[in-house]
Amino acid sequence: MASTDQGPGPVDRRSSSRPVAKRADGNEIQERYLRRAIAEINELGDELLALGDELHVPVLGSGHPLGDIFLLKHRPTPSEIQEGVAFFGRSGQALLKSLQRLSVDPLAVYGTNCLKFGTEAPAEARGWLTRELHIVQPKLLVAMGEETVGFLNELEFPLSDELDPGRLGESQPFTPTIEALVTPDIDASLDEQSAKTRFWNAFKALGAWWAELPPY
Template identity: 55%
Template sequence: MPMTDDEIREKYLERAIRELNTLTQELQSCPRCPRGNLMPVLGSGHPQADIFLLKHAPTPSEIEEGVAFYGRSGTALMKSLKRLQIDPLAVYGTLCVKCPVADTELADPGCMARVAQEYAIVQPKIVVVMGEDALALLNDLELPLSRPVDAIPGVVQKLTPSVDALFVPDIDQALDEESAKRAFWSAFKMLGTWYADLPPY
């Protein structure tokens, strides 16, 4: 008896959860970055999200909790998503530098390249890349069929034939200064337009 669409989706979700759990275990046991006893900061959100948020490095609150987008940036993003009428369950967020190292230059390039594994597991429809450091990593990953994304805030670009990209300023640098907040919002609100135009499932 053939599987229904719901059963097929459930199988894909189970696989994504399993693969993210495996990646988590690999990250937690990875000896490459000089992080001492601190644990890596893990991605969070839906394992098959349409929207993949990518930020460069963790803040102290993210390091303390071990979760990407925990703290002020997460709160600001949740408010922004609500304002844009985007379902938070459609979002997965992660970091390029997952290990809490004193200087991001100390992060192992192989560890940062694990973003490609997360991207392959989640299979998003858009990558929202925050800041020029995160953009440089995304472009260096050379994802299958990808083309370079330009640092043009608020413009939806093609990352691959089936995945879009949106460059926005780094949210962590946009929280304390009014003009920086406006610049972030001006670019990020394009995600609302993109999301509203998504075809229904």
């Protein structure tokens, strides 16, 4: 991670340079996939930045562009809007601590919001999220909050199943290749101890999932 204040991944969107992702251990085919994913994520970011202005700043995804884990919440917070980076601030710090406690590699994580500006029409935002999911191709999608689950259920992503927002902390099929884990909204879970506990009880299932992931 570039900073303890940022989200779960190594991409620093505040920098003028392109993101530097982890290499693929000499695997040429994987390296090609990685270069293509970086280019496509940057292309999406450039398109969103071109749509922004002084009053409407896009919040771009952060993390590994081929991350096994895709963290998703509904809308950006003021701190994320100020920095233009998803999971910047309190939620990013809380998630980093949670990932460390679960022994999950934060370099295997990509994080973003359903809404990129926080004010756009959901129909417009669905196209951007669909592109992100196609680019990253995660193995596990962590959907944070009922609004996020509702957004995903209306996404009409190819071969996707409807997620049950009531099945907190349970693995659910999203597509034939992507599992889903539903948790409470992280941004609404940071102030009260009972809310923190409820989020953790659902999110900690990620640790068991990660431990069972084949090392190849």
